Amino acid sequence: GQQLNQSPQSMFIQEGEDVSMNCTSSSIFNTWLWYKQDPGEGPVLLIALYKAGELTSNGRLTAQFGITRKDSFLNISASIPSDVGIYFCAGQLKGSNYKLTFGKGTLLTVNP
Amino acid sequence: NAGVTQTPKFRILKIGQSMTLQCAQDMNHNYMYWYRQDPGMGLKLIYYSVGAGITDKGEVPNGYNVSRSTTEDFPLRLELAAPSQTSVYFCASSYGLAGVYHEQYFGPGTRLTVT
Numbered sequence: 001g002q003q004l005n006q007s008p009q010s011m012f013i014q015e016g017e018d019v020s021m022n023c024t025s026s027s028i029f030n031t032w033l034w035y036k037q038d039p040g041e042g043p044v045l046l047i048a049l050y051k052a053g054e055l056t057s058n059g060r061l062t063a064q065f066g067i068t069r070k071d072s073f074l075n076i077s078a079s080i081p082s083d084v085g086i087y088f089c090a091g092q093l094k095g096s097n098y099k100l101t102f103g104k105g106t107l108l109t110v111n112p
Numbered sequence: 113n114a115g116v117t118q119t120p121k122f123r124i125l126k127i128g129q130s131m132t133l134q135c136a137q138d139m140n141h142n143y144m145y146w147y148r149q150d151p152g153m154g155l156k157l158i159y160y161s162v163g164a165g166i167t168d169k170g171e172v173p174n175g176y177n178v179s180r181s182t183t184e185d186f187p188l189r190l191e192l193a194a195p196s197q198t199s200v201y202f203c204a205s206s207y208g209l210a211g212v213y214h215e216q217y218f219g220p221g222t223r224l225t226v227t
Binding site: 004006033035040041042043044045048088090098099100102103104105 | 116143145152153154155156157160162170202204206208215216217218219220221
């Protein structure tokens with residue numbers, strides 16, 4: 001199946017630091033989504049991106065849809081302990097019928 | 113709105129048993145999906161439905177069946193459970209218009225162990 005390369009696989013940071021993670025692919029995507037999953041819960045949508053070059057913020061989170069439509073990144077500024085969790089990127093491939101392709105996730109640990 | 117609800121939360125099955133994972137949404141979404149999540153592997157699409165009476169296979173459909181008799185409900189059936197089906201199962205829904213994509217919203221998951 002189609003692959004999304006998400007990196008890094010895990011991050012250990014101190015509270016207050018900024019975080020950056022990204023997803024890349026060899027294929028073109030129409031939509032990029034970023035989700036966060038807390039332990040024992042389902043993924044929760046953080047940010048949705050619909051146009052190449054789009055930059056969208058949600059509080060301390062900022063995400064961008066790459067100009068080539070093959071990548072996206074997520075930044076978290078001034079991290080806090082509740083940012084701990086797994087962050088997933090997901091994309092809707094050009095020509096797909098509402099199906100999403102998911103990255104393998106970035107596990108974020110924030111040390112208070 | 114309860115959003116997307118799933119039952120049960122946890123289940124242990126013996127090899128060869130069958131069961132149905134329930135999923136319901138109250139957001140009037142036309143699209144519904146079933147995923148499985150294995151450790152370190154992200155989410156894999158099992159089946160999806162674009163409306164009542166219409167279902168289609170995803171990436172990993174073998175060993176599963178679905179039905180969509182109403183807009184609200186999308187149960188996933190496991191027949192002859194196998195250890196390879198040990199996983200966390202997530203149901204999701206979205207509102208789709210032709211040519212327009214809308215975000216998927218996820219349920220809390222069902223953790224299934226087959227021994």
